[in-house]
Structures are given as C-alpha cells and as structure tokens.
Amino acid sequence: MPSAIGASVAPDTQKRVPDSRREILDAAAKLFLEKGYGDTSLRELAARVGMKAGSLYYHFTSKEQLAIEVLRIGVDTVAQTVRARIEEAGPVTTPAERVSIAIHAHLEALLLKSEYTSAHIRCFPYTPLAVQEELRAVRRAYEDIWARLIDDLLGPDRVEAEARYLRLAVLGALNWSLEWFDPKRDDAGDYAKALEQVILRA
Amino acid sequence: MPSAIGASVAPDTQKRVPDSRREILDAAAKLFLEKGYGDTSLRELAARVGMKAGSLYYHFTSKEQLAIEVLRIGVDTVAQTVRARIEEAGPVTTPAERVSIAIHAHLEALLLKSEYTSAHIRCFPYTPLAVQEELRAVRRAYEDIWARLIDDLLGPDRVEAEARYLRLAVLGALNWSLEWFDPKRDDAGDYAKALEQVILRA
DNA sequence: TAACCTAACTAACGACTGTTAGGTAACGCT
DNA sequence: AGCGTTACCTAACAGTCGTTAGTTAGGTTA
Numbered sequence: 067m068p069s070a071i072g073a074s075v076a077p078d079t080q081k082r083v084p085d086s087r088r089e090i091l092d093a094a095a096k097l098f099l100e101k102g103y104g105d106t107s108l109r110e111l112a113a114r115v116g117m118k119a120g121s122l123y124y125h126f127t128s129k130e131q132l133a134i135e136v137l138r139i140g141v142d143t144v145a146q147t148v149r150a151r152i153e154e155a156g157p158v159t160t161p162a163e164r165v166s167i168a169i170h171a172h173l174e175a176l177l178l179k180s181e182y183t184s185a186h187i188r189c190f191p192y193t194p195l196a197v198q199e200e201l202r203a204v205r206r207a208y209e210d211i212w213a214r215l216i217d218d219l220l221g222p223d224r225v226e227a228e229a230r231y232l233r234l235a236v237l238g239a240l241n242w243s244l245e246w247f248d249p250k251r252d253d254a255g256d257y258a259k260a261l262e263q264v265i266l267r268a
Numbered sequence: 269m270p271s272a273i274g275a276s277v278a279p280d281t282q283k284r285v286p287d288s289r290r291e292i293l294d295a296a297a298k299l300f301l302e303k304g305y306g307d308t309s310l311r312e313l314a315a316r317v318g319m320k321a322g323s324l325y326y327h328f329t330s331k332e333q334l335a336i337e338v339l340r341i342g343v344d345t346v347a348q349t350v351r352a353r354i355e356e357a358g359p360v361t362t363p364a365e366r367v368s369i370a371i372h373a374h375l376e377a378l379l380l381k382s383e384y385t386s387a388h389i390r391c392f393p394y395t396p397l398a399v400q401e402e403l404r405a406v407r408r409a410y411e412d413i414w415a416r417l418i419d420d421l422l423g424p425d426r427v428e429a430e431a432r433y434l435r436l437a438v439l440g441a442l443n444w445s446l447e448w449f450d451p452k453r454d455d456a457g458d459y460a461k462a463l464e465q466v467i468l469r470a
Numbered sequence: 471t472a473a474c475c476t477a478a479c480t481a482a483c484g485a486c487t488g489t490t491a492g493g494t495a496a497c498g499c500t
Numbered sequence: 501a502g503c504g505t506t507a508c509c510t511a512a513c514a515g516t517c518g519t520t521a522g523t524t525a526g527g528t529t530a
Contacts, residue, residue: 231459
C-alpha cells in the first residue's frame with residue numbers, strides 16, 4: 067500500500083524532520099540582535115533550541131562560523147527583497163520611483179521581515195575581524211545596489227562625493243530606525259513615506 | 269623665598285597630580301567605542317592606563333558605574349556643543365540656520381571631538397538595563413533639543429508624527445556616520461553641508 | 471543481523487570574567 | 501617622629517566562556 071503511505075506523507079512534506087540547523091540560526095539571529103555577538107553565549111543559544119552547548123558543534127564548526135552564516139543571510143535577505151521589489155515594478159520606472167521602492171523594501175526587510183537583517187546591521191561592527199572579512203563581498207554588493215540607485219537619481223552631472231554622502235545619509239536614516247522603531251507606535255510604511263519625501267526634493 | 273616657590277608652581281597648576289580618574293575614563297571611552305561594553309574587560313582597561321584591574325575599584329565602584337559615567341559625559345558633550353554653537357550665533361537666527369548649526373555641531377562632537385560621544389552612540393543599546401535606566405534623563409534632554417529645532421523648522425502647521433520621523437531621520441543620518449566615517453577620506457564639514465542641503469528643502 | 475550514520479548527550483579543559491580582601495609604599499599634617 | 505590618607509598592588513573567589521573528546525540512543529542501509 068504505497069499510495070496510503072504517500073498520502074500520509076503529503077500533508078507535512080516540507081518539514082517532517084525538525085530542521086535543527088535552521089532553528090539554531092533563527093535563535094542565533096534573535097540573540098545576536100538583542101545582545102550583540104560577544105554577549106551571546108552558546109549555552110544560552112543552545113538552551114533556546116532545547117539543546118546543550120556542545121551539540122551546536124554538530125551543526126557548526128565554531129561560533130564565528132555561525133555568526134558568518136547568520137549575518138550573511140541578513141544581507142542576502144535585504145538585498146533580494148530590494149532587488150525583487152524593483153524587478154516587480156517593471157522596466158519602465160523613473161529613478162525617483164526606484165529609490166522610493168528601495169526605501170520601502172529596505173525598511174520592510176529590516177523592521178518587519180528578517181531578524182537576520184537587523185542582527186547584521188546591529189552587531190556587525192563588534193564581530194571578530196575574521197567575520198567582517200568574510201562578509202565584505204556581500205556587503206559591498208548591497209552597497210553597490212544603492213550606489214546605482216543614487217547615481218541614477220542624481221543624473222549624469224552629479225558630483226561623486228556628494229552622491230556618496232547622500233547614499234550614506236539615506237542608509238543611515240534607514241538603518242538607525244532599528245534603534246527607535248516600536249511596532250506598537252510606529253509604522254514602517256509611514257516612515258518610508260516621510261523619508262522618501264525628504265530625499266526626493268533634491 | 270616663597271615668591272620663587274610660587275613661581276615654580278605656577279607653570280603646571282592644572283595637573284600636578286596625574287589625574288588617573290580622567291585617564292581611566294578616557295581609556296574606557298576608547299575601549300567601549302571599539303569593543304562594546306561586554307567585550308571590554310577591566311584588565312585590558314587597567315593595562316592601558318598602567319594599572320591592575322583591582323585598582324580601578326579605588327576610583328569606581330563597578331564596571332556599570334564606570335559605563336554610566338563615560339556614557340553620560342558622551343551625551344553631555346554633544347548637548348553642550350550643540351547648545352553652545354547655537355548660542356554663539358546670537359538670538360536672531362532662522363530655524364533653518366539653527367538646524368544647520370546643530371548638524372555641524374553634532375558631527376563635530378561625534379566625529380572629531382569626543383570619544384565619549386561616539387562610545388555612547390555605539391554601545392548604549394548593548395549596555396545593562398541599569399545603565400540605560402540611569403541615562404534616560406540625559407538622553408531625553410538631548411532629544412528635546414532636536415525636537416525643538418525640528419518643530420521650529422516645520423512651523424506651527426506641522427503634523428506631529430512627521431516632525432518626529434524627520435527628527436529621527438536626521439539623527440539617524442548623523443549617528444550612522446560612525447559606521448563609515450574615515451578621517452583620511454571624509455570631511456565632517458562636507459558631510460554636514462551635504463546633509464543640510466537635503467534637509468533644508470522641505 | 472551487522473555496520474553505519476545522525477543527532478544529540480555528559481564532562482571536562484584552560485582561559486577569562488567582575489569583584490573583593492588585605493597588604494604596602496609614598497606622601498601631607500600635626 | 502608618628503599618623504592617616506591616597507593610590508596603588510597581589511592573590512584569590514566564584515562563575516562563565518568557547519571548545520573538545522568520548523559516549524549513546526535511534527534510524528537507515530547492506
């Protein structure tokens with residue numbers, strides 16, 4: 067009776083096995099976000115997923131490797147979110163429209179969607195140098211998306227240094243929201259709109 | 269020969285005694301800035317001022333108290349810098365001029381003047397709750413300066429929520445500069461001017 | 471059934487943490 | 501000359517850290 071077995075398997079196809087690895091990554095992202103890298107202990111992390119500290123080493127070779135993986139997912143998430151939203155808007159958008167879309171998408175990933183992204187933004191600077199090295203490429207790739215967006219916005223007779231400062235100002239206004247955003251009080255979309263208004267007047 | 273003694277004392281009046289307490293605070297600010305609160309060890313801090321860890325307890329009652337003192341100096345410095353610059357400009361300034369002055373002053377304190385201020389900005393969120401509690405009032409006082417500045421800029425028919433978002437966006441763009449500012453490449457005044465241009469178009 | 475793999479466990483290592491108690495030189499004041 | 505204070509030291513406490521070695525129960529495959 068293979069059909070009966072097949073039928074009984076069908077309803078819960080995607081995670082018959084409790085995916086411990088993903089659970090660890092999820093919990094690590096949350097802990098890194100709320101405590102930072104150095105103050106996150108593997109024992110507390112293990113406890114949150116119902117394990118002992120030593121068992122984590124079955125899934126990851128070291129705390130640094132774990133951090134690399136978490137923070138990489140963080141950048142990838144926000145980068146893919148922004149790219150996807152711009153793609154969805156079609157090929158005939160103005161530079162200003164694309165900047166607006168990117169602002170909304172960045173905040174969506176940072177504040178609503180991904181603890182990985184917020185963990186990255188918050189604790190990257192206090193991570194061991196080996197971790198920072200490992201993430202340089204992915205971070206650079208995401209920065210380049212914004213460099214392109216801002217360059218298009220300012221047009222061909224922009225001053226390069228000013229474009230850079232504008233980009234960093236926008237990213238600062240976006241990322242700093244982690245420090246004050248309160249879901250009970252604030253709305254990510256509202257803030258995106260406010261920010262978009264300020265920027266799209268130049 | 270009291271006059272001779274008096275003359276010999278005069279040249280070095282202000283710090284005949286090497287002010288260890290201030291040296292510790294200075295070194296702590298630097299360490300908090302580069303490593304964060306949790307990863308700053310009292311032994312390394314002591315080593316930087318030529319002491320042993322236990323000796324720090326002659327000057328401070330705990331690591332938390334030390335952090336409170338460092339971070340408080342950080343806010344006080346930036347608040348006094350901003351207030352002083354606005355004061356210097358005289359009583360007949362426009363709201364836009366005052367915002368411009370505040371932007372320059374905030375960046376001056378954050379990036380050039382005070383490791384205390386940058387230490388505060390960078391590691392406040394990862395500080396023990398007791399420390400955060402202790403600093404709530406001073407932080408609030410500085411926020412209020414900016415709330416006033418932005419309110420004046422937007423005028424009486426502003427929307428309260430939008431004023432708040434604008435204020436947080438500006439402070440985000442300012443504070444985030446800690447993450448990318450490189451004295452060899454960047455100029456704090458230039459960034460201030462770029463930022464001022466973006467903001468004073470609304 | 472025997473061999474192997476998976477996913478966890480326990481127990482311990484050495485290093486490091488903030489903190490405290492007690493000791494000790496050097497100094498100013500009486 | 502002696503006393504008290506200042507500003508440090510040494511040594512240790514109890515606890516935590518990341519990490520490793522060795523073990524074990526349950527499932528899969530030969």
